[in-house]
Amino acid sequence: MGPTASGKTAVAVALARRLPVEIVSVDSSLVYRHMNIGTAKPDAETLKAAPHHLIDLVEPYEAYSAGRFRDDALTVMREITERGRIPLLVGGTMLYFKALREGLAELPRADPALRLVIDNMAAERGWPALHEELGRVDPETAARLSPNDAQRIQRALEVYYLTERPLSALLKKPKYVYFPYRPIAVALVPGDRERLHKRIADRFEAMLEQGLIGEVRWLRRHYALDLSMPSMRCVGYRQVWKYLEGEYTLEVMRERAVAATRQLAKRQLTWLRAMKDVTEFDCFAERVAEEVLAYLEAVIDAPGEQGHR
Structure with missing residues (x-):
């Protein structure tokens, strides 16, 4: 390394x-x-x-x-x-x-259709607005991300929309x-x-x-x-x-x-x-x-x- x-x-x-x-x-x-x-x-x-x-x-x-x-x-x-x-x-x-x-951690696979929806939301409202939305559903993850960190905001919202659980909670589950x-x-x-x-x-x-x-x-x-x-x-x-x-x-x-x-x-x-x-x-x-x-x-x-x- x-x-x-x-x-x-x-x-x-x-x-x-x-x-x-x-x-x-x-x-x-x-x-x-x-x-x-x-x-x-x-x-x-x-x-x-x-x-x-x-x-x-x-x-x-x-x-x-x-x-x-x-x-x-x-x-x-x-x-x-x-x-x-x-x-x-x-x-x-x-x-x-x-x-x-x-x-x-066991997380859902990427969903291209959902990512396109999130991208369209960002195009209309901007990534800082989506960062605010992430703060409502997963404040722990939002706190460690920049409002313009498009890739990670997208993934965190995608995980939440797919599982109805915050990414921060899923990352704490025991790993095999x-x-x-x-x-x-x-x-x-x-x-x-x-x-x-x-x-x-x-x-x-x-x-x-x-x-x-x-x-x-x-x-x-x-x-x-x-x-x-x-x-x-x-x-x-x-x-x-x-x-x-x-x-x-x-x-x-x-x-x-x-x-x-x-x-x-x-x-x-x-x-x-x-x-x-x-x-x-x-x-x-x-x-x-x-x-x-x-x-x-x-x-x-x-x-x-x-x-x-």
């Missing part, structure tokens, strides 16, 4: 050369086909050397949930272990890790957890936060040089997309979209994309700090892959709990 730009893929590929592992992506942006540059998707050479499971699963106009990830990951992990190998889960989508290990594995949790974290910020800025500049703007143009031309879709809310894509719409200059787009990526890294590190039994390594250590490998070789067959800071 680790924040964006911490070098997770490089370490994972190094481990795959030495251990009987298969890489399982835990990344909510790598699931989208044709979104390669802005997601820092491993290139063909990397994928040939170390194939990744759970990338390129859906089209950019489709949604992909933590629940679907959990089902897909458990299926792939079972197949890997049946081959006598070890699943190596790699990524920075902390909600997916949490869903996999701790399970998810099936996770028949002993996880060894390793995190790559920055010993120097400013150095991570520089790496983020340098990586986004490299993405622009590799053709990120052209990639977003191609996506807009080939798919009926808009900024409300999860794929276009990925950091980088949203900012380039606004540049193509003329809302941002090139320089403002750069600044906003880098700032959004830094905020993403901050949120990922917050998640990591709250997780138990995680062994941390400085992602800027000169021989970090070798350090992680040595640690795993020492504990992979050892009983008991691991984890230190």
Whole structure:
């Protein structure tokens, strides 16, 4: 695990050369086909050397949930272990890790017709008005949401309309957890936060040089997309979209994309700090892959709990 730009893929590929592992992506942006540059998707050479499971699963106009990830990951992990190998889960989508290990509350599936009704209500009255309505039926959920958080307000109202129960109450119900594995949790974290910020800025500049703007143009031309879709809310894509719409200059787009990526890294590190039994390594250590490998070789067959800071 680790924040964006911490070098997770490089370490994972190094481990795959030495251990009987298969890489399982835990990344909510790598699931989208044709979104390669802005997601820092491993290139063909990397994928040939170390194939990744759970990338390129859906089209950019489709949604992909933590629940679907959990089902897909458990299926792939079972197949890997049946081959006598070890699943190596790699990524920075902390909600997916949490869903996999701790399970998810039982909530109704999305209802496209009902979502369209809610969207039409929002078009007529605005999301702040729907946030007020949510406050009447589910004040606990409304209190933690911004009045303009369209996606979460929509989901909370959808759940209430489908079940006649507030989302906050359903989330408190006991969860059934099936996770028949002993996880060894390793995190790559920055010993120097400013150095991570520089790496983020340098990586986004490299993405622009590799053709990120052209990639977003191609996506807009080939798919009926808009900024409300999860794929276009990925950091980088949203900012380039606004540049193509003329809302941002090139320089403002750069600044906003880098700032959004830094905020993403901050949120990922917050998640990591709250997780138990995680062994941390400085992602800027000169021989970090070798350090992680040595640690795993020492504990992979050892009983008991691991984890230190």
